[in-house]
Each structure stands twice: as structure tokens, then as C-alpha cells.
Amino acid sequence: MSEVIVITSGKGGxxxxxxxxxxxxGLAQLNKKVxxxxxDIGLRNLDVVMGLENRIVYNLVDVIEGNCRIKQALIKDKxxxxxxxxxxxxxxxxxxxxxxxxxxxxxxxxxxxxxxxLDCPAGIEQGFQNAIAGxxxxxxxxxxxxxxxxxxxxxxxxxxxxxxxxxxxIVNRLRMDMVKRxxxxxxxxxxxxxxxxxxxxxxxxxxxxxxxxxGEPLVGSDAMAGRAFSxxxxxxxxxxxxxLDLQKKSGVFARLAGLFK
Amino acid sequence: xxxxxxxxxxxxxxxxxLDPVLPFEELLGCxxxxxxxxxxxxxxxHVAISFAGRELSDEEEYxxxxxxxxNTSIHIICVIDNDEIREQYTKQKVEQYLAAxxxxxxxxxxxxxxxxxxxxxETSIIIIGDVNPGAKIISIGNIVxxxxxxxxxxxxxxxxEGCFVVALDMNPVQIKIGSIIGRSEDKGILASIRERKxxxxxxxxxxxxxxxxxxxPITKNTFNNI
Numbered sequence: 074m075s076e077v078i079v080i081t082s083g084k085g086g087x088x089x090x091x092x093x094x095x096x097x098x099g100l101a102q103l104n105k106k107v108x109x110x111x112x113d114i115g116l117r118n119l120d121v122v123m124g125l126e127n128r129i130v131y132n133l134v135d136v137i138e139g140n141c142r143i144k145q146a147l148i149k150d151k152x153x154x155x156x157x158x159x160x161x162x163x164x165x166x167x168x169x170x171x172x173x174x175x176x177x178x179x180x181x182x183x184x185x186x187x188x189x190x191l192d193c194p195a196g197i198e199q200g201f202q203n204a205i206a207g208x209x210x211x212x213x214x215x216x217x218x219x220x221x222x223x224x225x226x227x228x229x230x231x232x233x234x235x236x237x238x239x240x241x242x243i244v245n246r247l248r249m250d251m252v253k254r255x256x257x258x259x260x261x262x263x264x265x266x267x268x269x270x271x272x273x274x275x276x277x278x279x280x281x282x283x284x285x286x287x288g289e290p291l292v293g294s295d296a297m298a299g300r301a302f303s304x305x306x307x308x309x310x311x312x313x314x315x316x317l318d319l320q321k322k323s324g325v326f327a328r329l330a331g332l333f334k
Numbered sequence: 335x336x337x338x339x340x341x342x343x344x345x346x347x348x349x350x351x352l353d354p355v356l357p358f359e360e361l362l363g364c365x366x367x368x369x370x371x372x373x374x375x376x377x378x379x380h381v382a383i384s385f386a387g388r389e390l391s392d393e394e395e396y397x398x399x400x401x402x403x404x405n406t407s408i409h410i411i412c413v414i415d416n417d418e419i420r421e422q423y424t425k426q427k428v429e430q431y432l433a434a435x436x437x438x439x440x441x442x443x444x445x446x447x448x449x450x451x452x453x454x455x456e457t458s459i460i461i462i463g464d465v466n467p468g469a470k471i472i473s474i475g476n477i478v479x480x481x482x483x484x485x486x487x488x489x490x491x492x493x494x495e496g497c498f499v500v501a502l503d504m505n506p507v508q509i510k511i512g513s514i515i516g517r518s519e520d521k522g523i524l525a526s527i528r529e530r531k532x533x534x535x536x537x538x539x540x541x542x543x544x545x546x547x548x549x550x551p552i553t554k555n556t557f558n559n560i
């Protein structure tokens with residue numbers, strides 16, 4: 074049973090693309106067959122985060138317009154042969170593709186892959202409509218800020234109106250130190266406002282910036298954000314995994330302190 | 335008057351403004367010309383018609399309508415008297431009826447209204463769910479929210495200031511009842527979350543009192559006063 078999952082947020086810059094790259098790679102680590110589709114036509118960047126930009130020959134619009142076969146446009150990941158990327162076009166815009174065409178494409182990909190992840194563009198216009206057209210379920214990414222949460226709420230309303238019933242939440246870039254000082258909303262606060270199921274909390278982690286710049290997703294590594302993404306993947310695949318204790322310090326002193334506990 | 339016949343549209347249909355002195359036969363010709371000229375625009379339209387600018391006898395009115403019906407595809411449904419007092423009276427009666435009816439009838443809506451969603455209702459409404467920030471609910475009658483009101487509620491939308499808004503957790507951005515608007519105090523999201531954690535939510539009611547929106551806890555006496 075393959076699933077089409079759209080990763081969306083409404084607001085830009087909250088971590089949709091990073092999440093798509095890490096969740097996709099994480100699901101591949103669980104031996105699932107995964108394809109990532111960058112639906113942000115005109116602002117292509119998932120390929121950069123995946124470190125696959127130099128392999129692009131054909132793109133999403135080429136497939137839709139019949140300039141090539143799907144197989145020709147799919148780029149195999151550097152590490153995981155069961156992970157593929159369908160890059161976006163950089164020279165066109167959102168109107169190059171229609172929701173019906175996207176639905177047809179995702180339905181064709183279902184035959185070969187377990188998970189089809191759609192990296193949604195910011196906004197609620199045609200790019201968003203294209204991305205959600207073929208989706209069975211949605212992962213909404215937000216940061217603990219009012220602006221991101223307000224946009225996420227709007228997006229959830231639109232997803233519900235489009236009959237996407239399974240909607241789950243990732244709270245990204247949480248800073249425990251700020252939460253403790255009372256300067257940032259807690260995960261509970263965010264969940265109370267949005268009232269949908271939480272599927273993961275990713276701490277703010279400079280390792281993410283480093284991994285993005287290197288074009289190597291962090292998932293599976295020992296960094297806090299990497300572990301958080303691994304857990305999210307397991308939960309998406311249906312496993313019941315407890316949430317990470319983000320309070321835990323991982324420095325030398327914390328480890329020493331742990332010895333005496 | 336520069337033109338013997340002017341066609342104006344109003345909310346019921348069209349209003350014909352006629353030259354007061356031109357002989358009737360000549361005027362009739364002008365009316366026909368005018369309608370033939372704009373026939374494409376009015377094609378197959380169903381309109382109510384009213385006359386202004388000239389006293390017409392019943393026979394003259396009949397002849398004008400007959401001429402229009404015979405020569406164009408416009409369907410004239412009725413003739414409306416152009417009487418302001420009567421119009422005011424009719425309007426008042428209709429609105430009174432709507433207001434009374436809207437307070438006595440209600441609808442249910444189950445689900446949470448999210449940012450960008452607007453729910454409009456001709457009767458009173460009971461919402462089972464939350465009204466989130468950025469969402470809006472408009473009712474001709476009363477609004478009862480079995481959940482949190484965090485967005486905008488507009489009760490008595492046809493102008494009835496006797497309407498009320500009830501919510502289990504009253505935290506609106508704005509409340510409007512009739513023509514009176516109340517808004518929330520200026521504070522950040524963190525401050526309001528902190529305050530809500532400190533004080534347990536209790537059901538509250540918003541009504542109009544002395545030209546202001548008044549929000550108070552619901553007690554046994556509350557409903558005796560509405």
C-alpha cells in the first residue's frame with residue numbers, strides 16, 4: 074500500500090524542504106522505496122539540499138509535458154538506491170502544471186514506490202493546489218512563532234476542505250532554552266492552537282545548517298535533529314516511538330553529571 | 335432635462351426617470367428607443383419597474399409596460415410605487431421579521447473554524463468547536479460557541495443590538511453586536527497564553543451595554559436579562 078504525503082506549511086522558511094529531504098532519506102533508511110517530488114516550480118531547491126543538483130537532466134515539467142519518461146527524470150540518491158528525486162523546473166512557473174496532471178503523475182508513481190513525498194511551495198495559490206491534488210495525507214511543518222502558526226492553521230483548514238483527513242504536525246526549530254525562560258511557546262501551546270496530532274518535534278540545531286550546506290541529510294546521525302527526524306520517519310511508517318527528551322544536554326559536563334545521578 | 339428618458343437600476347430592478355413635459359406619445363417613442371438600444375444588456379431579464387419624474391395615469395403606465403414587453407425580450411414582473419415612506423415601512427417590517435425569526439431559530443455547526451474561514455448564518459448559530467484567530471462568524475441572530483472563541487464574532491448582523499455572543503472560552507480578537515465593536519486588549523501571544531494558564535476558562539457572555547460590548551461570566555441571572 075503506497076502513500077502520497079504532502080509536506081506543507083503555508084509560511085515560507087519554516088523547514089518544508091529540509092523536512093522533506095530528511096524524512097525521505099529516513100524512510101529510505103527503513104528500507105522503504107521512496108520518491109521525493111519538488112513541486113516548487115521556479116524555485117527549485119530540494120535537489121540542492123539532497124546534494125543532487127549536478128545530476129539533473131530532466132525535470133517535473135518535462136515529465137508532465139511528455140518530453141521524457143518518468144524513469145528518465147528520476148534521480149537516484151547518492152547513498153540509497155531505493156530513494157529517488159523528481160526535481161522541479163527552474164525556468165518555468167507554477168502554471169506549467171495542473172492539479173489533474175499532478176494527480177495522474179502521483180498515481181503512476183504509486184505502482185513503484187512505497188512513499189511519494191511532495192515538497193510543497195509556500196503560499197496557498199496554484200503551487201499549493203498542485204501539491205495537494207494527489208495527496209492521501211499531509212504533514213504540516215510549523216515553528217513555534219505566531220506567524221507560522223497562523224499560516225499553518227489556514228493551511229489545515231484548506232487541507233480539510235480538500236478532504237485530506239490525515240493531517241499531522243511537526244514543530245520545527247524548537248529552542249528549549251527559550252521555552253524554559255518563557256520566551257517561546259511550548260509544543261503543548263502550539264498543539265492546543267492547531268488541534269491536530271503531533272508527529273514530531275525537531276529542536277533548533279546548527280548541525281542542520283551544516284548538513285544542508287553539504288547536501289547530506291542529517292537523519293540517522295547522532296545529532297538531536299537527526300534523531301528527531303529518525304523518530305518522525307518511524308512514526309510515519311506506523312511505529313509507536315516515544316518523543317525525545319529535548320531537555321537532555323549532550324555536552325561533556327552533562328554526561329559527567331549523568332554519571333553521578 | 336437633457337434626456338427625456340433615463341434608465342437607472344436599483345436593488346429591485348429598474349427605475350425609469352421620465353421627462354415631465356414631453357407629450358406622452360413622443361415620450362413613449364423615446365422609451366422604446368432607449369430599451370431597444372440597451373436590449374442586449376437587458377436580454378431576457380426579469381425586472382421590477384418603477385417610474386419617477388412624471389405623474390402617470392394607470393392607462394399610461396399600462397401602455398409603457400405593454401410597449402416594452404411587446405418590442406423587447408425584457409420580462410416586467412411588477413410595477414413598484416416609488417414611495418419612500420412605504421419603502422421605509424416595508425424595509426422595517428422585513429427586518430423586524432428577520433430579527434425576530436433569527437433569534438428564535440438556530441443552526442448547529444460542528445467543527446473548528448480555522449484562519450481564513452468565514453461562516454455566515456441567517457439564523458442564530460451554535461458552534462461545536464473552536465473559532466480560531468483569523469476565522470470569522472457572522473449571524474443575524476445570536477452566537478453560541480461550545481468551545482473557544484479566539485477569532486471574530488459578529489452577532490445581530492442586521493443591526494440588532496439585543497443579540498449576544500456566548501463562548502466557553504472567551505478570547506476574541508473582535509466582537510461586533512449590531513453596530514458596536516469591541517476589540518481585545520493589546521498583548522502578545524505569550525502573555526495571553528500565560529494568562530489563560532493562570533486563570534481557568536469559564537463560560538462568558540458578550541452583550542451590548544451603554545453602547546459598549548460588555549463581557550461577563552454567565553450566572554443564573556444572566557439569561558433573565560436577555
